[in-house]
Amino acid sequence: MEAVVASKPVIKVAAICGSLRKASYNRGLIRTALELTKESIAGIQMEYIDISPLPMLDTDLEVDGKFPPAVEAFRQKILEADSILIASPEYNYSLTAPLKNALDWASRPPNVWADKAAAIVSAGGGFGGARSHYHLRQVGVFLDLHFINKPEFYLNAFQPPAKFDSDGNLIDEDSKERMKQVLLSLQAFTLRLQPKN
Numbered sequence: 001m002e003a004v005v006a007s008k009p010v011i012k013v014a015a016i017c018g019s020l021r022k023a024s025y026n027r028g029l030i031r032t033a034l035e036l037t038k039e040s041i042a043g044i045q046m047e048y049i050d051i052s053p054l055p056m057l058d059t060d061l062e063v064d065g066k067f068p069p070a071v072e073a074f075r076q077k078i079l080e081a082d083s084i085l086i087a088s089p090e091y092n093y094s095l096t097a098p099l100k101n102a103l104d105w106a107s108r109p110p111n112v113w114a115d116k117a118a119a120i121v122s123a124g125g126g127f128g129g130a131r132s133h134y135h136l137r138q139v140g141v142f143l144d145l146h147f148i149n150k151p152e153f154y155l156n157a158f159q160p161p162a163k164f165d166s167d168g169n170l171i172d173e174d175s176k177e178r179m180k181q182v183l184l185s186l187q188a189f190t191l192r193l194q195p196k197n
């Protein structure tokens, strides 16, 4: 935490997305979150952290206690964050391989996820990616991530009317409001987890 806004400390949130595709709906959700933290929510400094440069996990790439440069940079960003926003698409009823890869790299000792607050959002098919949330929550037990329980936000991206434009930008106002409520809950929970003094 750095500054203080209207007696509330500013929290740093690292936002990551489990989809690598250009017009990803899930990355669209992160863009909405970034906009909200700039325009209508005070006290959150959010940064999008791209997981696409990470190599596939191979512990042989760890040499003399050092990780490959892209991994070092990613781990440092996570370490510096107070909490994490994860946009988690559902692949075959679970979280995606790129997201699991990123979670695994940053879990290598010392585990840089430890004791951070986190929130999950998703967009996808029938259940909006919801099933990925519950696998991700299970992984978070060992990572020592503390997920907010409510509100839950998963969005069926394919049900009319259109929720996203062709570039993957969220255009649905109700969903933007739901995202805002997730961010407010994450902010409150992050502050609750901060040591008091």
Ligand SMILES: Cc1cc2nc3c(=O)[nH]c(=O)nc-3n(C[C@H](O)[C@H](O)[C@H](O)COP(=O)(O)O)c2cc1C
Binding pocket: 019, 020, 021, 023, 024, 025, 026, 027, 089, 090, 091, 092, 093, 094, 123, 124, 125, 126, 127, 128, 129, 157
């Ligand atoms: C390998 C693969 C498996 C998928 N499995 C599921 C699934 O189990 N449930 C679901 O709702 N959607 C599934 N989908 C569809 C994705 O949810 C959909 O492509 C979504 O748009 C992906 O997120 P993105 O737009 O951020 O890339 C799958 C897509 C792929 C590529």
